[in-house]
Amino acid sequence: MTEELLLANAMLVLPDETALGCVRIAGQTIADINLGAAIPAGAIDCAGDFVSPGLIELHTDNLERHIQPRPKVDWPHVAAIIAHDAELASTGITTVFDAMRVGSIPSGAGRYQKYARGLSRELWALRKQDALRISHFLHLRAEVCSETLSEELNEFDAGDRVGIVSLMDHTPGQRQFRDMLKFEAYLKGKYAMDDGTFMRHVAQLKDLRERNGERHEREAVAAAHRFGAVLASHDDTTEHQVCVSAKHGIRLAEFPTTLEAAQACHSHGIKVMMGAPNLIRGGSHSGNVAAQTLAGTGHLDILSSDYVPSALLLSAVMLGRMWGDMSRGMKTVTQTPALAAGLNDRGSLQTGMRADLIRFRMREDVPALSAVWSRGRRVS
Incomplete structure (x- = not known):
């Protein structure tokens, strides 16, 4: 079965805006993006951290x-x-x-x-x-x-x-x-x-x-x-x-x-x-x-x-x-x-793109990375 990952309650860095939402990864691909603060069952709560393309x-x-x-x-x-x-x-x-x-x-x-x-x-x-x-x-x-x-x-x-x-x-x-x-x-x-x-x-x-x-x-x-x-x-x-x-x-x-x-x-x-x-x-x-x-x-x-x-x-x-x-x-x-x-x-948060993603939050105006995914696999 295709492994899935849900990143919810994240500030998504979309092509033309940033917005609170959830991104679903299926295998090596971004399968779905939904805006809003909802945290689906089984999702990782990103607590407002930024989620951006790699x-x-x-x-x-x-x-x-x-x-x-x-x-x-x-x-x-x-x-x-x-x-x-x-x-x-x-x-x-x-x-x-x-x-x-x-x-x-x-x-x-x-x-x-x-x-x-x-x-x-x-x-x-x-x-x-x-x-x-x-x-x-x-x-x-x-x-x-x-x-x-x-x-x-x-x-x-x-x-x-x-x-x-x-x-x-x-x-x-x-x-x-x-x-x-x-x-x-x-x-x-x-x-x-x-x-x-x-x-x-x-x-x-x-x-x-x-x-x-x-x-x-x-x-x-x-x-x-x-x-x-x-x-x-x-x-x-x-x-x-x-x-x-x-x-x-x-x-x-x-x-x-x-x-x-x-x-x-x-x-x-x-x-x-x-x-x-x-x-x-x-x-x-x-x-x-x-x-x-x-x-x-x-x-x-x-x-x-x-x-x-x-x-x-x-x-x-x-x-x-x-x-x-x-x-x-x-x-x-x-x-x-x-x-x-x-x-x-790759390069943008859109469905069908490679699941190359990063998660970070700001600490005194400096971005601090907490996770990196390449093709849907956690690499850092």
Whole structure:
């Protein structure tokens, strides 16, 4: 028999409102939603807690952090994947697009070595064993400023659950690191580069962009079409860069660095994604446009936890307070990212959708999770 779960007396985060009601889960699916304070027999009394769709994470570096917790430290991958999966479940994320860099620099200082193909095979082996709590897809970060992008992309195919391909260009002096002083501080702080190593690295990146950049962009766009993946841009700064993104067929802009770029994205029908840490901290650590600014001008559509998984739910609640609309705030981490990634079976509390749900209550303006379900199964 199909197992059923009833969550009653809950403040349901519906697509366009929040309302007291009851949601019935049958197996892996939301079977029914009824509004009102009634508590049917056998139901869990949520005592007014919020019940929302599970969170959708389109861009996170969290898996990379687990496999390399310190520079030059390679952690056992299976242990890292299981820990990463459990951590995301504990923060309310029920669908994740694991970001993996493709495009390495073997002749460089050892920072950018190939790893995505091998790591993704280990991820899918665990998924096949039903060892993972939540739903995983791949987000291939295609670094055009590299030596091996073409070869690495060709190692993937349409069966690899590649949901997003983002065009990355980390040429020094533009996009995220227009400010070379911030770029220098970032690399020296994270990788302990001395002056000579930093200057050689900058020269190498600029040379790679000059020799390979345009060809790599074309090949990444073609690969996304081959995989059936959504195309994303990264760190667009100018209207011209957004126009180029639009010509590529890009539907998602990750972390535009200026208001000008965010406005241009909306004029081309491109969804704008910003970092939850940027919103919570009140600004970008790289000195780029603040997520709060874009939220205030109506140019923020999606939030990503980026490098702090627990930031996703907190930032959505913050947006809900800022906009005076909890449902609208939560959409930035549920329905909107799901649709942007081409997932029509999750991200909203509606009958027939996947039973990916979270339950939380507010404690001094901070959301505190008490339960997470993935496909109707309690995972945290």
